[in-house]
Amino acid sequence: MPESLIPVTLLTGFLGSGKTTLLNHLVRQPELADALVIINEFGEVGLDHLLMSRLPDDSVVEMSSGCLCCTIRGDLVSTLKDAHWRFSRAGERRFDRVVIETTGLADPAPIVQTLMTVGVITRRYRFDGVVTTIDLTNADRTLDTQPEALKQAAMADCLLLTKADLAEPTAVKALEQRLLAINPSACRLQVHNGVVAPRTLLELGLYDPATKIPDVARWLGEEALLGVSGDHDAHDSAHDQEHGGHHAHAHDLNRHDDHISAFCLVLDEPLDESLLDTWLDLQRSLSGKDMLRIKGILNLRGRERPVVIHGVQHIQHPPVELPAWPSEDRRSKLVFITRDIPRETLAQSLDAFLDSWQR
Numbered sequence: 404m405p406e407s408l409i410p411v412t413l414l415t416g417f418l419g420s421g422k423t424t425l426l427n428h429l430v431r432q433p434e435l436a437d438a439l440v441i442i443n444e445f446g447e448v449g450l451d452h453l454l455m456s457r458l459p460d461d462s463v464v465e466m467s468s469g470c471l472c473c474t475i476r477g478d479l480v481s482t483l484k485d486a487h488w489r490f491s492r493a494g495e496r497r498f499d500r501v502v503i504e505t506t507g508l509a510d511p512a513p514i515v516q517t518l519m520t521v522g523v524i525t526r527r528y529r530f531d532g533v534v535t536t537i538d539l540t541n542a543d544r545t546l547d548t549q550p551e552a553l554k555q556a557a558m559a560d561c562l563l564l565t566k567a568d569l570a571e572p573t574a575v576k577a578l579e580q581r582l583l584a585i586n587p588s589a590c591r592l593q594v595h596n597g598v599v600a601p602r603t604l605l606e607l608g609l610y611d612p613a614t615k616i617p618d619v620a621r622w623l624g625e626e627a628l629l630g631v632s633g634d635h636d637a638h639d640s641a642h643d644q645e646h647g648g649h650h651a652h653a654h655d656l657n658r659h660d661d662h663i664s665a666f667c668l669v670l671d672e673p674l675d676e677s678l679l680d681t682w683l684d685l686q687r688s689l690s691g692k693d694m695l696r697i698k699g700i701l702n703l704r705g706r707e708r709p710v711v712i713h714g715v716q717h718i719q720h721p722p723v724e725l726p727a728w729p730s731e732d733r734r735s736k737l738v739f740i741t742r743d744i745p746r747e748t749l750a751q752s753l754d755a756f757l758d759s760w761q762r
């Protein structure tokens with residue numbers, strides 16, 4: 404069962420943004436007492452005594468012969484594969500979750516793709532989420548000039564805003580607005596010297612850790628993307644009546660110049676599975692590199708149960724059928740985080756595609 408797989412958290416954030424400081428705090432917390440920590444490269448701060456004392460074979464692994472997102476992705480696969488026997492005692496695995504800290508310049512996308520699609524990993528692990536640290540003292544400039552930093556922010560499930568103690572309050576406000584525009588559905592909170600309750604950044608995946616049942620609304624970040632205003636719904640319903648059915652209505656919070664859009668397309672009518680697959684394949688092949696994340700819950704024609712999809716750029720995790728609909732709402736919802744692809748483009752393309760094939 405997916406919920407019994409070992410969760411893997413990806414901790415990313417630009418150079419010096421506070422990743423190791425955060426990790427030093429986290430490993431002291433009971434929730435991470437049995438975590439396997441994989442570090443791409445020791446940074447400026449280095450790991451403090453507590454974390455170091457778990458080295459070398461006690462569940463902190465350093466992978467420093469290259470960058471995880473490019474040259475040593477294969478090493479990550481073998482590290483996770485071997486971890487089962489390497490970190491076990493008397494045949495019992497000794498870790499219950501994994502945290503991977505990337506270097507500051509890493510592109511999270513290929514790492515997430517590896518975690519979602521490589522069979523030896525997906526048999527035992529489940530990608531839980533991307534946590535990104537944002538240095539409030541210089542993130543504005545970093546986001547302007549470093550595409551990796553922008554991508555780290557756009558792909559995050561949770562944004563941790565560090566060094567607020569050193570930043571101007573007005574600059575903090577402005578940055579929070581900017582981050583809200585880049586990635587409205589990620590959770591966002593300020594963290595002082597890495598101090599954060601672990602539960603806010605663990606279990607960001609589909610399954611609620613307490614009930615073990617899927618929490619689709621939280622996972623999709625629906626509230627942030629859909630709770631805009633009643634006006635949209637009125638407009639969309641009228642639009643639907645006029646055009647008869649399945650049209651993708653879209654909600655968009657983004658009006659900014661970061662070239663990143665986050666939006667949700669909602670479709671009222673059950674969808675033809677192969678048509679939707681074809682359309683998604685088409686989008687991935689046309690502009691996969693700019694489809695930073697796709698998440699969705701789908702009502703597919705002929706299926707009683709909802710299907711959940713999750714993709715990063717060109718890669719899609721195999722769809723998962725949920726045991727039941729999470730609520731009375733049976734609409735399909737597709738959440739996109741894109742670069743230079745406005746929602747209108749995808750909404751119109753999907754409408755046109757479905758229209759032309761269903762006529």
Ligand SMILES: Nc1nc2c(ncn2[C@@H]2O[C@H](COP(=O)(O)OP(=O)(O)OP(=O)(O)O)[C@@H](O)[C@H]2O)c(=O)[nH]1
Binds near residue numbers: 419423447565568569
């Ligand atoms: N004042 C202040 N300093 C912080 C805070 N968080 C981290 N720092 C400091 O910021 C510096 C960089 O922190 P690191 O944890 O090394 O950042 P990193 O992201 O791991 O850095 P790299 O691995 O080099 O990319 C260190 O000097 C930390 O002590 C904070 O909330 N407030």
